[in-house]
Amino acid sequence: MEQRRPILTLKTGTFFLSPAIFFVILFLIVPFVWIIVVSFTNQSLTGATALNPEFVGLQNYLDLFNFDTWLTRGNFGSSMIITLEFVIGSAWIGQVVLGMGLAIAFYRRKGALREFVNTLVILCWIIPDVVVAFSWSAYLDRDYGTLNAILNLIGLGRPDWQLAFPLFAIILFNSWRGAAFSMLLFSSALATIPPSYLETAEVAGASFWQKQRDIILPLLRGHILTDMVLITLWTFNTFSPFLLTGGGPAFKTEVISIFTYRIAFKFFDFGMGGAIAVVAMVINFALALVYLLMLRKQAVYS
């Protein structure tokens, strides 16, 4: 359709793109191919198969999807379920919903309170992983942690988060950690909505919730989709819960990235690790595809 003279010709464009292409090929495509190839072998770190891995066909995949054992703790199916719960809890509810709540609450408000909350939420996002892990370990500590001190004060006792509710703990942790991105994204998106849209609705007598439902949500549909996909991808692949729980206790917080790490780096079974990564990639790819299809649908009215 567009026939206007491009500001960059194809040649100049490719030239501008070439450093990125170099990095992408070297650090994304090559590892990607390596993972796929190695997932069909029994390559390991040491032993005879380290230097001369054997082609094992689909064996790694068959082992992953061994339906007799795969739902047992510490196996692939169990890890997938944990990942799903982790993604729904911390990505969709925790980050997308919380981030949107923050953006809407502070929409068109000014002043120190807004700045303070904004900065605080963003700080939680940019503090280094390791520091956050220490801070949260202290926060969640059964006997001395701030969380239990408060719960105890209002008569809810001192639950042992890391032992009794480890998955909930990392969901809470990851929501806290990542809400800033969604908040930033939705804040900017909200800023693009002309105030007259909301004022018209106000004059017409719409309540707060009606305004959200009838005006804000439909206008932000594209942004919500984009945010969901990015957050889902990142949550799916995040390794930071490892710093808090190490995947335990008893594999209860072993999301897929930690599972891969254990197989590949504790057991040094690179073949199997590759197979897990490939399956994870396929799932990521399917998610992105659903997203693209939904986005195409919504392009009709934007």
Next chain:
Amino acid sequence: MKRYRKRISSVLYYVFAVLAIAFFGLPLLWLILTPFNSRASLAVEIPTAPTLDNFRAVFQNKFAVQALTQNNLIIAIGTMLGVTLIASLAAYALSRARIPGRNAMAYTLMLFSSVVTGTAAMVPIFLIIMGMGLIDQHLGVILVLIGGNLPTAIFMMRDFVDDIPASYEESAMISGASPFQIFKDVALPQVRPGMMVVAVWSFVNAWGAFLIPFILLRSSDKLPASTAIYSFYTEAGTPNILLVSAYALLYTLPVVVFYLLVNWKYGFRFFGGIKR
């Protein structure tokens, strides 16, 4: 009725704000207070006699100090410059040249990037860096971090570039500017807030990176703070809480300062809100 409703909404707003401050602020209290305490505890205790002894002790650890003042800076600044520059060029090209499949490309890159930051790719990445002879060198870490952060950075940048009015560049084109002049004189200044967002974001990621330096670096004097912090563990493997917290605070300050600076100068926000 109207006033009643207004009051309720204002009360709800403050309740929500207080809850948000509690949810996000409480986990950080320990980090802020403990370094100034003289008694180690996992509880949040307001220091009765604030002390800087913990920081003095931290500065005795030459290895940890070097991690913070040299290694971290090299890795984070190198990654930041690389990511910001390369992503700006690439996002500009994707937005302004008619490269076939450019939309699909941005998504595919995002997908791949989740692979490279994932744990499974650590082995091939280790092998690639070894093949380049860059094991135990900061350059190796920087290159891998650039590769991992680029796709998301391009994705974010593209939105900023798409928002530049085409007439700016067309006007420069008619004025006789070359593509590189248009990029340098017109496009880059327009996307500066976007570049700043990407710069902060990539700096923060590289500053906190743990796994990649851990795998690619060997000499202890080259390790960044994320791994050097473990030098405050006793030989029995338990952390010296006071020193760890003091070091953690020092480790955190630069990203906070950098963020505040950029936010104050340029405003840290996504402009159109990342549409696609």
Next chain:
Amino acid sequence: MASIVLKDLSKTFGKVVAVDQVNLTIQDGEFFALLGPSGCGKTTTLRMIAGLETPTSGTIFIGDQDMTNCNPRERDVAMVFQDYALYPHMTIEENVGYPLKVRRINQAERKQRVTDVSNNLGIGSLLERRPGQISGGQQQRAAVARAVVHHAQVFLFDEPLSNLDAKLRFESRGFLKHLQKELQITTVYVTHDQAEAMALADRIAIIDHGKVAQVGSPQEVYLRPQTVFVASFLGNPPMNLLPCKLDLAKRQVQINGSQIDVSQVSQINGIKTLVSEGENLSLGIRPEHISLYAEETAQAFPAELYVTQPLGSEVLVTLQVAETTVSVRLFTDEPPELPRRVWLKPDPKRILLYRTDGNLVA
């Protein structure tokens, strides 16, 4: 300085034909306006002259050179955009000097020329400011200064006044015309505002659906529109077009039951070959060429009063004639008391007749 020749110029976007076989010759030093409603293809034509769009077919000559596929930078043109496209991160001085900077003109000369041009255009005191710190009218002058500064052979204007309020628009109009007469540089000016085109241009091309409907001086296109499209596009309010039936033998047309003499329509003698007896035509008459009578009058047709709008120096009367709305301009500063039913008499020397296909009977 140079003339511009467009030959069979076409541009399609997918299935949409934006510009359709346009042929135009713009003289050296001429102020030429492209006028038409939004979406008619005028801006696309201008952008093809600038080199911002590549034509689907046809050729563009600037001077004697075929520039059809050249880059904008090779064409030596200057353009003022609708939104001015002043770079917000540069001062006015840097903005105006930018075309010189990319042409590698040294700093001293650059400074000299920017200062000269800016003083000339009355923005010499604003050079240190940024576009966001000056008014809309000043921004417009800065954009013009940037176009003027490097002595291009052709100026291109894309609706440069549409972001200004009415008073500033009037001022800027005079300023632009004066500047163009002084510099004598070939200028192509795109606008949808007919008053602007009339006031500024030496010649106007009216564009309709990608085609040139008529080219001529402001007087020509205003007084003798070649099509009903041009007739109804020019003038505010536009020309009245009344459906009528022709009685060739009596040289009369019938409107709303009255007979109107059209013997003074210059082409009436040649009309025989073009229309048949009793054919439906449209009678075109400008609002200022109608007289209004309270009683029945010869050579006048009856109309129902709809509304009167006093405009200060004149009064605009809107009436219904059968299904058609008719405007009459009365040059009086006192709104007249009018009965519901009045008679309208068109000036016989000013009557134009259009055929059902929209073309002037000629």
